[in-house]
Amino acid sequence: MRARAADEAGRVSTPLELLFDLTFVVAVSLLVDAFAASLEHGHGWDVLPRFLMTFFAIWWAWDQFTWLASAYDTDDIPYRLLTLLQMAGVLVLASGVPAAFERDDWVPVTLGYLVMRVGLLASISRAIRDDTETGRVALRYVIGIAVVQVFWLLRLLLPSGHGLIEGSFVLVALAELAVPLWADRAGGIRFHPHHIAERHGLFTLILLGESVLAAASAFRDVLADVELDVELTAAGLTGLVILFALWWIYFQEPAGERLEENRGRAFYYAYGHFFVFGALALVGAGLEVVVADVSGHDPVEPFIAAGAVAWPVAVFLVALWAVHAPIANVRAIHPVGTWTTAVLVALVPFAAPAIGTLWSEIAVALLVVGMLVSALVRADRPLGPSPVFRRKMS
Numbered sequence: 001m002r003a004r005a006a007d008e009a010g011r012v013s014t015p016l017e018l019l020f021d022l023t024f025v026v027a028v029s030l031l032v033d034a035f036a037a038s039l040e041h042g043h044g045w046d047v048l049p050r051f052l053m054t055f056f057a058i059w060w061a062w063d064q065f066t067w068l069a070s071a072y073d074t075d076d077i078p079y080r081l082l083t084l085l086q087m088a089g090v091l092v093l094a095s096g097v098p099a100a101f102e103r104d105d106w107v108p109v110t111l112g113y114l115v116m117r118v119g120l121l122a123s124i125s126r127a128i129r130d131d132t133e134t135g136r137v138a139l140r141y142v143i144g145i146a147v148v149q150v151f152w153l154l155r156l157l158l159p160s161g162h163g164l165i166e167g168s169f170v171l172v173a174l175a176e177l178a179v180p181l182w183a184d185r186a187g188g189i190r191f192h193p194h195h196i197a198e199r200h201g202l203f204t205l206i207l208l209g210e211s212v213l214a215a216a217s218a219f220r221d222v223l224a225d226v227e228l229d230v231e232l233t234a235a236g237l238t239g240l241v242i243l244f245a246l247w248w249i250y251f252q253e254p255a256g257e258r259l260e261e262n263r264g265r266a267f268y269y270a271y272g273h274f275f276v277f278g279a280l281a282l283v284g285a286g287l288e289v290v291v292a293d294v295s296g297h298d299p300v301e302p303f304i305a306a307g308a309v310a311w312p313v314a315v316f317l318v319a320l321w322a323v324h325a326p327i328a329n330v331r332a333i334h335p336v337g338t339w340t341t342a343v344l345v346a347l348v349p350f351a352a353p354a355i356g357t358l359w360s361e362i363a364v365a366l367l368v369v370g371m372l373v374s375a376l377v378r379a380d381r382p383l384g385p386s387p388v389f390r391r392k393m394s
Contacts, residue, residue, distance in 0.1 A: 001072055001079070001126035003134050006190040007185050013198055016083055017069055020378040021206060022027055023087045025096035027058050028210050028281055034101040036285040038074050039308055040298040050101055054109060056280050057093060060176060061086070061116045064272060066199045067180075068120065071134070072127055082123045089115030104160050136186040143178030145312055148172060177271065191266065193259035200273055204250055207277055211243050211284030217350040228361040235294040235358055238365045242309070245368045246280070248318060250331060259296050262327040269327060275319035282312035288316055293357045307354035307361035317371070341371040370372050 004011075031054055036042070038047040065086060089112045096108025124145075127138040151172045158164045183189075198392055286308030292298040293305040300308075321338040345367050352360040 001074055001128040003071055003127070003190045004192070005191055008192060009383055011192045011195045013202060014069070014073065014075060015082060017066075017073075017199070018076065019200075020061075020065065021202060023090035023208070024058060024062055024095075024203070027090055027097070027389035028055075028207065028211060029056060029096050030097040031248060032210055032281055032288070033167050034097050034286045035282070036292075036308075038101060039285065039289045039304060040292050042300075045304075045307075047101060049166050050104070051282070052278065052310045053106075053166070054093075054097060054100055055172055055281060056089075056169075056274065058108060058112045059274050059277055061090065061093075061113065061120075062203065063273070066119055066196070067191060067270070069200070070195045070387040071189040072123070072131075078126065079123060081145065081273075085119035085122075085125035086116045089113065089117075090375055095287060104165070106165070107156060110156055113152065117145060121145055123301070128317060134187065134189055137183050137189050140186050141179065144183055146335070148175050149178060150263050150333055153348060165280070172256060181267065189394055191263075193263065193266075196266070196269075197255035197259055200255065200269075202249065203273075203277060204247075204280065206281035208243055208247055211287055212240075212279065213284070226231055229295075231358055232291065232295050235361060237329075238358075238361045239290065239309075241365045242283070242313065242361075242368055244288075246283070246313070247366070248372055249317070249333060249368075249375065250276075250320060252372075252379070253328070255324070256377050258324065258327040265326045267349065268325075269323055272319060272323035275315060279312040279316035279319060283309060283316070286310075286312055290361050300332070300357075302352035302357045302360065303349050305357040307349035310345050310348045310364050314342040315366060317342040317345070317368075330348060333371075334378060337371055337374050341367050348356070 031051065035047065035051045039045075046253050065083075091112070092115055093112025096110075098103075098114055099105040099107070100109050116318045119140055124138050126139050128135045128142065133140070155165075155168045155172060158168055255269065259269060286305075289300055289305050293300040293302070317338050321333060321335055324333070325335070345364050348360050348363045348367075353364075355363075
């Protein structure tokens with residue numbers, strides 16, 4: 001279990017990593033469906049903390065495996081079997097999503113997360129023995145992850161209510177995020193920047209796919225009771241345009257090259273993707289809510305239905321800008337255009353009671369497409385390499 005070369009030519013995601021991602025497809029799908037159902041049944045945004053807590057467990061488990069694979073992936077039998085163990089943990093966590101949303105029962109989610117962390121700890125522990133160069137860093141990871149995991153288990157003993165569950169989550173999650181920062185002070189682990197960028201891009205595609213699936217599932221349920229009409233068709237096509245524009249905007253930024261130039265700031269890229277990924281997952285739930293409302297199948301207050309799409313889109317735009325800001329001297333997505341579009345998108349739901357859910361969705365689509373067109377026009381200008389890249393070339 002020795003560290004791989006950080007500049008390895010042709011490094012791409014392995015078939016094992018792609019198989020590993022499929023378990024997260026299930027977890028995210030169940031989470032999106034649960035959140036959308038809560039909104040459709042009138043719970044409003046009071047269930048958002050449950051969504052964020054569950055999504056944190058999903059995202060962090062995927063993130064930690066991704067960075068481990070970028071640093072150490074040996075693809076031997078022990079590594080594959082320990083990955084299998086982590087995949088089993090993801091499925092246990094996914095099965096606990098309904099209990100977390102319906103009964104505020106976090107035992108299944110926590111146990112699934114425990115299984116994933118045990119598999120990860122066992123993999124990292126191999127590097128302590130096998131890799132003399134990064135062994136100290138691996139040891140810190142093992143100690144930090146194990147200690148924090150104890151606190152996740154102790155959290156199950158807290159009574160529900162009075163904000164104890166949410167407050168304790170914030171504290172333990174911050175401790176979880178602090179482990180890599182503390183461990184890397186011992187020397188840091190190697191990572192392949194283009195591999196990391198590709199992995200984050202693939203998870204983005206998974207979340208966009210979940211949004212397509214969420215909208216398609218809503219259409220399926222609606223068409224079982226009513227006939228397809230013009231408004232419903234428009235809602236589906238508008239949702240597809242929004243997803244396509246968000247995909248285009250995300251991949252407009254060359255993340256691999258920027259991570260290669262700014263390795264020391266990679267944690268901004270990694271941690272910021274919690275908001276990028278979470279927003280995309282919420283967009284999927286929002287599209288499902290919009291289709292249900294437009295069809296009349298499960299009417300939702302226009303302000304809530306429009307906000308379920310608009311607010312996650314606004315968060316996505318700002319989060320994507322924030323992810324690239326520390327690692328890019330020249331950005332394809334201009335900050336002024338990003339912030340202006342995000343503010344206008346966030347204001348759309350306040351007009352929803354007057355213009356309706358469908359026209360609110362169309363307004364969001366027009367704003368996002370307008371930002372994309374502006375970025376493409378700007379991209380045609382000769383921006384030139386960043387100062388860091390020019391120094392490397394000289």
